[in-house]
Amino acid sequence: MKKHPNKHIREAIEYAIENGWDVIETGKSGHAFCRLKCILGHSEHQMSIWSTPKNPETHAKQIMQKVKQCNGEEE
Template structure:
């Protein structure tokens, strides 16, 4: 996995990975750095994913959006409530 040039976005990517999300290569998109998706193997959470842009207008805001997407994932919330 390559690292994002912006430290705020890289920290958000690492946060998502620490919560069980999966890093997916961007493919042929020139603007997309990578994609993050919920790592639920049952396929129950297929709608939880987020594109990570290479050069967003406001990197700090984009990093916040990534963290919010991870935090709003029902799978993550259910794991946290079991602890």
């Protein structure tokens, strides 16, 4: 998998992978870097990872929050 250019988002993606999420590479068109998806098949537990979000640190926090929700750590 290619590495995200932002270190905060890169760390959040690694956190998702460590917690059982799959990385789905997207095509070259569009603004999405990739898509993260829960391997348990929870349809609500997936999200697009943007290549150049307006605020990368906030986007990284959103990724981690989504993973924690799936693991039952947050509501």
